[in-house]
Amino acid sequence: PAPASGRVDLDGAPVAPLTICMIGAGGFIGSHLCEKLMAETPHTVLAVDVYCDKIRHLVDPAPPHLAGRISFHRLNIKNDSRLEGLIKMADLTINLAAICTPADYNTRPLDTIYSNFIDALPVVKYCSENSKRLIHFSTCEVYGKTVGSFLPKDHPLRKEPEFFVLTEDESPCIFGPIVKQRWSYACAKQLIERLIFAEGAENDLEFTIVRPFNWIGPRMDFIPGVDGPSEGVPRVLACFSNNLLRREPLKLVDGGEVQRTFLYIKDAIEAVVLMIENPARANGHIFNVGNPNNEVTVRELAEMMTEVYANVSGEPPLEEPVIDVSAQQFYGEGYDDSDKRIPSMTLINKQLGWNPKTPLKDLLETTLTYQHKTYKEAVKTQMSQASAS
Numbered sequence: 278p279a280p281a282s283g284r285v286d287l288d289g290a291p292v293a294p295l296t297i298c299m300i301g302a303g304g305f306i307g308s309h310l311c312e313k314l315m316a317e318t319p320h321t322v323l324a325v326d327v328y329c330d331k332i333r334h335l336v337d338p339a340p341p342h343l344a345g346r347i348s349f350h351r352l353n354i355k356n357d358s359r360l361e362g363l364i365k366m367a368d369l370t371i372n373l374a375a376i377c378t379p380a381d382y383n384t385r386p387l388d389t390i391y392s393n394f395i396d397a398l399p400v401v402k403y404c405s406e407n408s409k410r411l412i413h414f415s416t417c418e419v420y421g422k423t424v425g426s427f428l429p430k431d432h433p434l435r436k437e438p439e440f441f442v443l444t445e446d447e448s449p450c451i452f453g454p455i456v457k458q459r460w461s462y463a464c465a466k467q468l469i470e471r472l473i474f475a476e477g478a479e480n481d482l483e484f485t486i487v488r489p490f491n492w493i494g495p496r497m498d499f500i501p502g503v504d505g506p507s508e509g510v511p512r513v514l515a516c517f518s519n520n521l522l523r524r525e526p527l528k529l530v531d532g533g534e535v536q537r538t539f540l541y542i543k544d545a546i547e548a549v550v551l552m553i554e555n556p557a558r559a560n561g562h563i564f565n566v567g568n569p570n571n572e573v574t575v576r577e578l579a580e581m582m583t584e585v586y587a588n589v590s591g592e593p594p595l596e597e598p599v600i601d602v603s604a605q606q607f608y609g610e611g612y613d614d615s616d617k618r619i620p621s622m623t624l625i626n627k628q629l630g631w632n633p634k635t636p637l638k639d640l641l642e643t644t645l646t647y648q649h650k651t652y653k654e655a656v657k658t659q660m661s662q663a664s665a666s
């Protein structure tokens with residue numbers, strides 16, 4: 278047996294040090310997971326991505342105390358024969374690689390479908406053929422719209438949890454029509470979930486599927502024109518951060534009426550580490566990972582971020598802090614939206630004893646402090662250069 282790591286699993290058994298092939302390790306979630314694994318566990322990470330900016334502090338070069346525990350492999354899983362070797366070398370593969378920004382789903386539907394389904398196929402195949410465990414990242418978006426959203430606006434049943442709570446093995450997946458290309462992402466993610474589930478049923482693949490519900494925190498996405506394309510549209514946290522940094526109104530798509538639940542990335546990473554270290558409890562399951570206590574409308578999120586940012590930056594809020602835009606203007610043809618996302622926490626609580634901790638206000642304070650410190654000067658410089666040219 279492998280030497281013990283000093284860590285024990287939820288059943289009191291020692292956790293052996295693992296080698297983990299982490300695909301998409303250079304992204305938002307991957308960077309936090311790498312940090313946590315390096316700081317608190319003895320596991321080794323083979324970090325795979327096309328870029329490493331967000332984990333440069335861990336891999337370029339690895340600091341002496343991490344030598345031999347983390348290595349970066351710059352490769353595109355679309356077309357690189359080194360992938361199978363890395364999966365074979367590891368005990369566990371975690372696949373985070375994806376195009377996962379809504380602005381891409383309706384404007385780059387082919388890339389979205391290829392990235393989320395076709396490009397994930399070899400990962401699943403190599404895990405299955407080599408009898409390696411797989412933790413695959415799906416999304417809460419596979420639930421689509423709630424059953425309640427089809428009832429009239431003031432219908433009393435809309436208040437009943439069974440009409441909106443999203444439960445892994447019970448809730449249906451409800452997407453819009455094909456012309457609403459927003460759903461290309463959810464549909465590709467759903468099909469790869471079904472394929473992984475089928476590999477488990479027919480070929481004994483050991484798998485866990487994660488459905489993140491709006492995990493947010495430092496290092497999420499990019500600030501357009503600073504560390505990403507000026508015309509790029511990131512997810513809502515980075516869009517609103519960008520507006521606040523530039524002192525421009527936050528744009529509410531279609532009135533900002535839809536609801537989301539936001540989970541602090543550091544709480545989320547604890548759930549992932551539990552999955553990594555408790556295979557007997559996690560295998561064969563699909564887990565919602567979210568924070569049902571942190572529900573707001575997008576409008577409320579904008580108001581809260583405006584208030585928190587004023588506190589952390591010392592800059593007074595604008596007189597008109599938000600403006601309405603149509604989805605057509607903001608995202609273009611084919612956009613649609615999920616109305617409400619409350620995760621059932623029953624399964625993850627039962628299997629892994631995990632619960633989210635951080636209230637929305639606290640996580641926004643930490644995150645916006647980071648955004649202000651990291652980006653304010655760069656945004657100022659970029660704005661003055663743009664106005665001079």
Ligand code: NAD
Nearest residue numbers: 301303304305306327353354374375377414416489491492
């Ligand atoms: P991210 O975009 O920050 O990270 C994805 C990483 O994958 C990027 O670093 C990217 O370079 C890499 N990648 C993409 N295609 C690749 C390829 N062909 N070869 C090699 N590397 C490639 O996104 P994230 O927020 O960290 O999300 C990670 C996963 O979690 C995704 O599968 C996403 O669908 C899922 N997810 C995240 C959230 C969330 O709240 N953050 C919500 C739902 C689902």
Ligand code: UDP
Nearest residue numbers: 379511512513514516528529530535575614
């Ligand atoms: N949104 C918005 N203004 C923005 C960016 C996003 O109103 O500048 C809305 C978007 O239409 C959606 C919600 O915020 O209703 C969350 O968007 P995000 O990109 O984070 O992804 P989603 O939760 O839809 O997957």
